[in-house]
Amino acid sequence: MNNLLDYTLEELKVWMKENGESAFRGKQILSWIYKDINDFDNMKNISKPLISKLKENFTVNMPKIIKVYKSDIDGTEKFLLGFEDGNLIESVLMRYKHGNSICISTQIGCRMGCKFCASTIDGRVRNLTTGEILSQILVVQNYIKERISNIVLMGSGEPLDNYDNVVKFLEVVSAEYGLNVGQRHITLSTCGIVPKIYELADKEFSITLAISLHAFSDEKRKEIMPIANKHTIYEILEACRYYINKTNRRITFEYALVKEINDSKEDAKALGKLLRGMLCHVNLIPVNEIKENTYKRSSKKAIDDFSEILTSFGIEVTTRREMGSDINAACGQLRRSYIETQE
Ligand code: SF4
Known part of the structure; x- marks a missing residue:
């Protein structure tokens, strides 16, 4: 059975034609699905014979909500979702004045090996399909009965390591249908898979590209991110410049501050020199302390000093507000602790 959520409109139109139906039926069917009508019998404008064909060939696969954890501090909700094959993922809902934002996963686990991340500890289990990426939004929207207007692909998995499914997801999620x-x-x-940044730039989407940089030199970066052995910071920045030229979008650089590892004033100056003059913004992320490693959170003073120095280089800086610190909101932590309690 095929999951209808894996289909773009064009692909469904092709299926319709190949199966003796008018192509426009594809649009009607997808508009029901995205209005949360998943039962083919309730699709009012679809003929009985086509409904039978749909039942024979398609399902609409939604993950099960296994658990919802709500932060007492800021209301952030973390959803532990289960797929039919037993795999679990996490999606995090954050409510802001400007709307609801969701952080979703693109893979089960991750093979990138970043030292500060719980998602990668058991490696990559598998890629999520386009429909599985989309269904995280649908299931949470349905649960809260509100629209989600902002999406961040920053949960478990490296999106550009699942490039085709993620690009298809971007097309469908932003399409009118x-x-x-x-x-x-x-x-x-992304942690910086350089060839894929060029490919993504050529798609000319107007999404924001965020680079998990976390260090200002290749040596320092190699200590925490194995991807740095493949692609240098210079290569990443070249790819970012190409992305900016193609899309005219500002790049966000994510920099996880880890006490005494990359949070000194010298580190801030080196980062400032590296990014000076680029259409970018730096998002400082005071690291969450996870039990799988010994990283410590930077002091407030170190964070403020770091931010001030970057600003003096003409770089716009934000410090990510810690969301859901009481519910293991850092990527991969919840799935892991849940699996451990089941063992
Ligand atoms: S930070 Fe992202 S890319 Fe790195 S291991 Fe974790 S999920 Fe993968």
Whole structure:
């Protein structure tokens, strides 16, 4: 059985034609699905014979909500979702004044090996399909009965390591027939798979590209991110410049501050020199302390000093507000602790 959520409109139109139906039926069917009508019998404008064909060939696969954890501090909700094959993922809902934002996963586990991340500890289990990426938004929207207007691909998995499914997801989620989320409200975060950044730039989406940089030199970066052995910071920045030229979008650089590892004033100056003059913004992320490693959180003073120095280089800086610190909101932590309690 095929999952209808894996289909773009064009692909469904092709299926319709090949199966003796009018292509426009594809649009009608997808508009029901994205209005949360998943039962083919309730699709009012679809003929009985086509409904039978749909039942024979398609399902609409939604993950099960296994558990919802709500932060007492800021209301952040973390959803532990289960797929039919027993795999679990996490999606995090954050409520802001400007709307609901969801952080979703693109893979089960991750093979990138970043030292500060719980998602990668058991490696990559498998890629999520386009439909599985989309269904995280649908299931949470349905649960809260509100629209989600901002999407961040920053949960478990490296989005550009699942490039084809993620690109298809971006097309469907922003399409009028899909969830119609403006591309400017979508952020894709990558550890820096350089060839894929060029490919993504050529798609000319107007999404925000966020680079998990976390260090200002290749040596320092190699200590915490194995991907740095493949692609240098210079190569990443070249790819980012290409992305900016193609899309005219500002790049976000994510920098996880780890006490005494990369949070000194010298580190801030080196980062400032590296990014000076680029259409970019730095997002400082005071690291969550996870039990799988010994990283410590930077002091408030170190964070403030770091931010001030970057600003003096003309770089816009934000410090990510810690969301859901009481519910294991850092990527991969919840799935892991849940699995451990089941063992
Ligand atoms: S930070 Fe992202 S890319 Fe790195 S291991 Fe974790 S999920 Fe993978």
